[in-house]
Amino acid sequence: MIEVKNLSKRYGDFVAVDDVSFTCKPGRVTGFLGPNGAGKSTTMRIITGLTPAGTGTATINGVAYRDIPNPATRVGVLLDASAQHAGRTGAEILRLTAMTIGAPQSRVDEALDMVSLTAEEAGRRVRNYSLGMRQRLGIANALLGDPQVLILDEPANGLDPAGIHWMRTLLRQYADRGGAVLLSSHLLHEIEIIADDLIVIGHGRIVAQGTKEELLAGTGAVVRSADDQRLGQALYTAGIPFHERQDGGFTVEQTPDVVGVVARDAGVALVELRGGDGARLEEMFLQLTQQTQREQPTFQGVQR
Numbered sequence: 001m002i003e004v005k006n007l008s009k010r011y012g013d014f015v016a017v018d019d020v021s022f023t024c025k026p027g028r029v030t031g032f033l034g035p036n037g038a039g040k041s042t043t044m045r046i047i048t049g050l051t052p053a054g055t056g057t058a059t060i061n062g063v064a065y066r067d068i069p070n071p072a073t074r075v076g077v078l079l080d081a082s083a084q085h086a087g088r089t090g091a092e093i094l095r096l097t098a099m100t101i102g103a104p105q106s107r108v109d110e111a112l113d114m115v116s117l118t119a120e121e122a123g124r125r126v127r128n129y130s131l132g133m134r135q136r137l138g139i140a141n142a143l144l145g146d147p148q149v150l151i152l153d154e155p156a157n158g159l160d161p162a163g164i165h166w167m168r169t170l171l172r173q174y175a176d177r178g179g180a181v182l183l184s185s186h187l188l189h190e191i192e193i194i195a196d197d198l199i200v201i202g203h204g205r206i207v208a209q210g211t212k213e214e215l216l217a218g219t220g221a222v223v224r225s226a227d228d229q230r231l232g233q234a235l236y237t238a239g240i241p242f243h244e245r246q247d248g249g250f251t252v253e254q255t256p257d258v259v260g261v262v263a264r265d266a267g268v269a270l271v272e273l274r275g276g277d278g279a280r281l282e283e284m285f286l287q288l289t290q291q292t293q294r295e296q297p298t299f300q301g302v303q304r
C-alpha cells in the first residue's frame with residue numbers, strides 16, 4: 001500500500017505539490033490523472049525518494065522508499081521509459097537489473113513474456129525500439145523483482161489502443177494477485193480504461209478522488225437543444241444549476257427526466273439528452289486542462 005500524507009513541494013515561490021494526501025490499496029489500480037504540469041511526476045518522484053518532500057510524508061507499506069532494503073523487490077518503478085541505455089539490448093538491460101537486485105536470470109524471460117516482447121525484439125538495441133516497446137521494456141524492468149507495488153509514470157504513452165488494452169489486462173492481473181498499482185496519465189480516456197480508483201490533480205492540488213464508478217457516475221444530465229439560450233433561461237427560471245459545455249449544450253445538475261420536462265414546458269426541442277456519466281469529471285478535467293494550456297485543449301476521446 002502507498003500512503004501519501006499532506007505532501008507539499010515548492011520550487012522557490014512556485015508550489016508544485018500542495019497538501020496532497022491519498023492511498024493506493026492492494027488489489028486496486030489507482031490512476032493519477034492531471035494535465036501537464038499538474039504535479040504528478042513530482043509526487044511520484046517524492047514517493048520513490050528521488051526528490052525530497054517539502055513537507056508531509058510518503059510511505060510504501062509503512063516505510064519511506066529510501067529506507068526499504070533492496071527496494072526493487074518491493075516496489076517496481078517506471079518513471080521515464082526513454083531513460084534506458086540506448087546502446088544496450090532490451091535483454092541486456094533486464095539481465096543487468098536482475099543481477100543488481102539479486103533476481104534469478106530466469107526472471108528475465110518471465111518478465112519479457114509478461115510484457116509480450118519476443119526474444120528477437122529483446123535482442124535489438126533499445127535505440128531501435130518504438131516508444132511503445134520502451135514502455136513494455138520499462139514495465140518488464142519494474143516487474144523483475146516481483147514487487148507488491150508498481151509505480152508507473154505515463155506508462156501508456158506511445159501505446160496504441162490495443163497496447164492500452166494489453167496494459168489494462170496486465171495491470172488487472174497484477175492487482176488481482178494482490179498488487180497495488182499507481183499509474184499517472186494526462187489523458188482521461190486512457191485512465192478510464194485502465195484504473196479502478198482515480199485521483200485527479202490540478203495545479204498541485206487534488207481536486208477529486210474516489211472509485212472510478214463514484215467519479216464517473218454523476219447524477220447530472222447532458223443536454224443539447226435547438227435553442228440553448230431559451231433552454232438556459234428555462235433551467236435558470238426553474239432554479240436548476242447548469243454549466244455550459246465546451247462542445248455546446250449544458251451539463252445540468254438534475255436528472256434527465258427533470259431536464260426533459262423543463263425543456264418540454266419551455267417548448268424547446270432537444271437534440272440530445274442523456275445521463276451525465278462522467279460529464280462533471282470530463283468538464284472539470286477540460287477546465288483544468290484549459291487553465292494549464294495556452295492553446296485550445298485537444299485530447300482524444302473528449303474534444304469533439
Ligand SMILES: Nc1ncnc2c1ncn2[C@@H]1O[C@H](COP(=O)(O)OP(=O)(O)OP(=O)(O)O)[C@@H](O)[C@H]1O
Binds near residue numbers: 011
Ligand atoms: N526541479 C524543478 N524546478 C522547478 N520547477 C519544477 C521542477 N520540477 C517540476 N517543476 C514544476 O512543477 C510543476 C509540476 O511538474 P510535474 O512534472 O510534477 O507535472 P506533471 O503533472 O507530471 O506534468 P506532465 O504530465 O507534463 O509530466 C511544473 O510546473 C514544473 O514546471
